[in-house]
Amino acid sequence: MNASRTVVVAGATGYIGRHVARVLHARGYRVRALARDPRRLEPIRDACDEVFIGEATQARTLDGLCADAEVVVSSLGLRTLRSRPTPDAVDLDANLNVLETAQRASVRHFVFVGVLNGEELMELVPILRPRETFVRRLRNSGLRWTVLRPTGAFNDMQEIFGLAKHGWGLVLGDGHHRINPIHPADIAAVAADAITDMTLYDTEFGFGGPDIYTHEELSGLAAQVLGRTIRIAHLPYWPIDSVIAATRLFNRNASGFLRFFRQTLSRDMVGTPLGEHTLRDYYRELAHP
Numbered sequence: 223m224n225a226s227r228t229v230v231v232a233g234a235t236g237y238i239g240r241h242v243a244r245v246l247h248a249r250g251y252r253v254r255a256l257a258r259d260p261r262r263l264e265p266i267r268d269a270c271d272e273v274f275i276g277e278a279t280q281a282r283t284l285d286g287l288c289a290d291a292e293v294v295v296s297s298l299g300l301r302t303l304r305s306r307p308t309p310d311a312v313d314l315d316a317n318l319n320v321l322e323t324a325q326r327a328s329v330r331h332f333v334f335v336g337v338l339n340g341e342e343l344m345e346l347v348p349i350l351r352p353r354e355t356f357v358r359r360l361r362n363s364g365l366r367w368t369v370l371r372p373t374g375a376f377n378d379m380q381e382i383f384g385l386a387k388h389g390w391g392l393v394l395g396d397g398h399h400r401i402n403p404i405h406p407a408d409i410a411a412v413a414a415d416a417i418t419d420m421t422l423y424d425t426e427f428g429f430g431g432p433d434i435y436t437h438e439e440l441s442g443l444a445a446q447v448l449g450r451t452i453r454i455a456h457l458p459y460w461p462i463d464s465v466i467a468a469t470r471l472f473n474r475n476a477s478g479f480l481r482f483f484r485q486t487l488s489r490d491m492v493g494t495p496l497g498e499h500t501l502r503d504y505y506r507e508l509a510h511p
């Protein structure tokens with residue numbers, strides 16, 4: 223029944239977007255994947271019923287992107303330590319370009335992947351402002367909208383595992399703040415649910431994975447899976463604050479992302495627990511690739 227329903231996936235070449243395309247295709251939707259470089263779709267080529275080649279930062283390349291589509295899911299966003307492009311160009315302007323093509327094509331519903339607690343964090347983390355500005359524009363777009371706000375995904379937990387392999391855990395402050403990291407496939411499942419679940423229409427939803435851990439416990443879990451003991455070091459806040467201030471002088475993106483991690487590591491980042499994939503299993507896969 224969904225086969226006639228086309229869903230445009232913006233960000234389809236990314237970590238979350240690839241899973242979004244897979245889940246939508248598995249549920250029978252016709253997936254139109256936006257890519258600036260189609261080679262980046264190779265791992266999910268089977269899930270892409272159509273490929274639309276366009277550079278989202280340049281509006282003129284998106285003509286026809288949303289023709290006959292009912293829904294857009296966008297996880298398009300900047301996650302780079304390089305100094306260019308700016309978050310304004312990608313998180314805000316590129317998503318606005320996609321939104322405008324959706325409006326012109328009378329798309330019914332726009333699902334956007336934001337950041338848990340983004341609205342309250344943006345005062346301290348300016349790099350989040352463009353994404354939050356987009357959220358405001360989406361809310362006033364006249365389209366049905368859903369803003370999904372996942373907490374940190376499993377890819378952000380890899381460094382913890384890597385350190386544990388070398389016998390170390392590193393936490394900021396006392397390491398007692400909590401998070402429930404989530405697998406991208408579980409984020410994608412919520413994005414697909416949002417298309418039909420009316421409780422997710424015109425609303426925001428903050429969520430995370432099934433298990434809640436303190437940061438110290440994240441290192442402990444990695445050590446357990448590896449079957450080894452580790453030494454946990456507690457890093458005070460001031461060295462990272464100094465690095466953030468120094469980096470800002472020559473690379474605002476890098477400084478902005480460091481600030482994002484500094485702030486999210488110094489508060490609880492726990493969303494509604496859901497999903498089927500556990501961090502323990504993810505760490506097991508990393509231990510036995």
Ligand SMILES: NC(=O)c1ccc[n+]([C@@H]2O[C@H](COP(=O)([O-])OP(=O)(O)OC[C@H]3O[C@@H](n4cnc5c(N)ncnc54)[C@H](OP(=O)(O)O)[C@@H]3O)[C@@H](O)[C@H]2O)c1
Nearest residue numbers: 233234235236237238239297298299300301336372374375
């Ligand atoms: N991963 C997480 O832990 C997490 C957790 C919560 C929320 N989020 C939110 O979800 C968003 C996506 O995360 P992700 O992990 O999927 O990121 P990702 O793997 O870096 O994917 C980002 C997507 O945006 C596209 N993009 C980036 N820069 C672009 C540019 N200059 N022009 C056109 N397209 C561009 C990428 O295209 P290319 O492949 O061509 O570069 C890719 O499709 C983030 O921005 C964040 O706000 C992420």
